Amino acid sequence: MQPNQFHSLVYEFAFYFFGLTAIASAIAFVTRKSPVAAAMWLVNVMFCLAGLYVMLDAQFIATMQVLVYTGAIMVVFLFVIMLLNLGHPSDLADARGKWGYIMALFVGLALLAEVMVLNRSNAIERLIPPDLAAKAAAAAAAPLAGGIIGPVAAPLFKEYLLAFELTSVLLLAAIVGAVVLGKRRTNAR
Amino acid sequence: MLGEALALSAVLFTIGVIGVLTRRNAIIIFMCVELMLNAVNLSFVALSKVYGATGQVFVVFTMTVAAAEAAVGLAIIIAIFRHQRSVNLQNINLLKG
Numbered sequence: 245m246q247p248n249q250f251h252s253l254v255y256e257f258a259f260y261f262f263g264l265t266a267i268a269s270a271i272a273f274v275t276r277k278s279p280v281a282a283a284m285w286l287v288n289v290m291f292c293l294a295g296l297y298v299m300l301d302a303q304f305i306a307t308m309q310v311l312v313y314t315g316a317i318m319v320v321f322l323f324v325i326m327l328l329n330l331g332h333p334s335d336l337a338d339a340r341g342k343w344g345y346i347m348a349l350f351v352g353l354a355l356l357a358e359v360m361v362l363n364r365s366n367a368i369e370r371l372i373p374p375d376l377a378a379k380a381a382a383a384a385a386a387p388l389a390g391g392i393i394g395p396v397a398a399p400l401f402k403e404y405l406l407a408f409e410l411t412s413v414l415l416l417a418a419i420v421g422a423v424v425l426g427k428r429r430t431n432a433r
Numbered sequence: 434m435l436g437e438a439l440a441l442s443a444v445l446f447t448i449g450v451i452g453v454l455t456r457r458n459a460i461i462i463f464m465c466v467e468l469m470l471n472a473v474n475l476s477f478v479a480l481s482k483v484y485g486a487t488g489q490v491f492v493v494f495t496m497t498v499a500a501a502e503a504a505v506g507l508a509i510i511i512a513i514f515r516h517q518r519s520v521n522l523q524n525i526n527l528l529k530g
Contacts, residue, residue, distance in 0.1 A: 293471055317499065321507070327511070344454050404490055422508040
């Protein structure tokens with residue numbers, strides 16, 4: 245077996261391993277009764293997605309995924325679950341009735357059918373303009389100018405600078421909103 | 434691998450939608466929304482392999498918006514819990530006719 249072939253085999257195995265683990269963890273996440281168990285399964289999904297990001301040549305995004313999603317957002321979720329003491333399954337019925345399940349089944353089947361049709365007909369490959377694909381392939385073949393972060397950082401601070409600055413305003417608004425909403429209303433006077 | 438990644442993203446998104454439609458715990462529904470955002474991020478990253486790195490820039494923006502959404506949403510859930518002593522959506526039916 246050629247080393248190149250072996251590499252692609254390992255790559256494919258790892259890709260399917262991460263993908264199938266992500267799907268299994270997502271199903272476990274949706275079906276858990278306890279919110280804490282569900283949150284831990286969601287963390288597992290996010291770790292698998294970080295692995296897939298590395299395999300898709302997005303190492304910076306994978307780092308962000310682990311730091312921001314699993315490190316910050318999920319910790320906030322667990323913090324709220326434990327702050328409100330919701331760790332145990334509630335006595336009220338958590339699952340919706342028959343209609344919820346029927347609606348979920350229909351929506352799920354429709355979305356899956358849509359994706360299968362799109363994948364079968366190679367619509368995605370046909371949507372990609374050939375010149376763009378050639379440019380991306382040339383960029384992938386060339387040695388990276390700014391390491392692995394350069395290709396992400398350059399458009400972020402040049403083309404999308406305004407959007408980048410606006411996200412800082414968005415984060416400020418979110419912080420203020422969270423503080424105002426979380427504050428206890430006191431009727432001191 | 435592009436097709437497989439997009440299919441995986443679609444399956445994860447579908448699982449998130451099913452979670453939103455079948456669960457009643459507000460926090461779990463909120464986590465399902467996060468799962469859907471993650472699925473979209475995966476398709477962004479997979480397509481960025483073909484279209485160039487701009488897709489990864491959008492993933493950075495999506496993560497920022499998700500972080501802001503989590504902060505505000507959880508604050509709203511805490512406010513609702515103070516008011517109702519529960520986060521079960523069965524109890525939150527003020528708009529029901």
